[in-house]
Amino acid sequence: MAHLSECKYASLSDDGGSSSGGDTLEVLNQSHRAQQRRKRLRWAIIVFFIEIAQLLFFYGVFSRLCPRSGCSKLGPDIDGLADLAAYNTTVTFSNDVNIVQPSEFADNFWATYVPYSAVIAVDVKLVEKFNMPESAVSPTNSNEMLYQIDGFHELHCLFRLRRILVGTATKEDHAHTLHCLNYIRQTLMCNLDLTLGSTENLKNYGLKDKRICRDYTAIEAWVERNKWKDFEGWQGAKMEAYYKKLEENNGTLPEEEHKSSY
Numbered sequence: 001m002a003h004l005s006e007c008k009y010a011s012l013s014d015d016g017g018s019s020s021g022g023d024t025l026e027v028l029n030q031s032h033r034a035q036q037r038r039k040r041l042r043w044a045i046i047v048f049f050i051e052i053a054q055l056l057f058f059y060g061v062f063s064r065l066c067p068r069s070g071c072s073k074l075g076p077d078i079d080g081l082a083d084l085a086a087y088n089t090t091v092t093f094s095n096d097v098n099i100v101q102p103s104e105f106a107d108n109f110w111a112t113y114v115p116y117s118a119v120i121a122v123d124v125k126l127v128e129k130f131n132m133p134e135s136a137v138s139p140t141n142s143n144e145m146l147y148q149i150d151g152f153h154e155l156h157c158l159f160r161l162r163r164i165l166v167g168t169a170t171k172e173d174h175a176h177t178l179h180c181l182n183y184i185r186q187t188l189m190c191n192l193d194l195t196l197g198s199t200e201n202l203k204n205y206g207l208k209d210k211r212i213c214r215d216y217t218a219i220e221a222w223v224e225r226n227k228w229k230d231f232e233g234w235q236g237a238k239m240e241a242y243y244k245k246l247e248e249n250n251g252t253l254p255e256e257e258h259k260s261s262y
């Protein structure tokens with residue numbers, strides 16, 4: 001704004017200067033051309049500010065339609081969930097096999113970092129408000145429906161696959177783990193990572209490249225806030241009943257009842 005008024009002031013004093021000058025045709029022509037230049041400049045400035053105003057207007061409308069995360073908004077905006085779709089974290093993948101090979105350290109890593117059940121409880125009013133597909137009603141609160149963040153389902157599948165590879169899986173894991181393998185396949189194909197992984201030795205690709213990722217820590221914090229608080233107790237009671245029944249039946253149960261809940 002200060003810029004504009006300075007401009008105006010300068011052109012006024014210029015006009016005064018030229019009118020007190022000589023009166024030959026050449027001088028008149030020059031002052032006419034100068035005046036036209038100033039006019040064009042003034043128009044350019046006006047158009048510039050109109051453009052800015054227009055941009056701000058459309059930005060306002062657009063950000064109302066697609067709040068913050070842009071149009072990559074994937075789901076209902078429960079407690080800021082839609083914002084977590086943002087890719088706002090830079091990561092380089094780890095090539096550290098200590099995290100996966102058989103060891104107590106790796107077991108602890110997988111047990112604490114990955115197998116969040118991530119079963120979350122959503123108030124039925126929000127299910128309605130966001131027009132979400134209905135899900136099972138919580139056995140411990142009939143005002144809530146239960147969901148699982150899908151990415152954690154896939155991570156749990158990897159958890160099961162690792163158990164087989166390091167030899168800590170039980171036999172009945174296998175059918176479910178094959179389902180898991182198929183689930184991970186489809187997830188990878190659905191969200192195919194388009195990073196162009198570079199190589200130094202024509203053997204390993206993509207180990208050094210920066211990835212733009214979702215903020216896993218922020219997502220974990222969201223899950224912690226919204227999780228079905230009774231999951232562990234409910235799951236524990238269910239497993240207890242299962243083992244009791246197994247004992248009563250001398251170690252055999254129909255196939256259906258072998259399946260764990262996730």
Ligand SMILES: *[C@@H]1O[C@H](CO)[C@@H](O)[C@H](O)[C@H]1NC(C)=O
Binds near residue numbers: 083215
């Ligand atoms: C990424 O965005 C989410 C959602 O707005 C936010 O909670 C988180 O702190 C952000 N992470 C970074 C590293 O900026």
Ligand SMILES: *[C@@H]1O[C@H](CO)[C@@H](O)[C@H](O)[C@H]1NC(C)=O
Binds near residue numbers: 249250
């Ligand atoms: C379990 O085994 C015991 C003793 O071997 C037997 O008496 C009982 O009938 C068995 N129960 C079932 C459900 O098979």
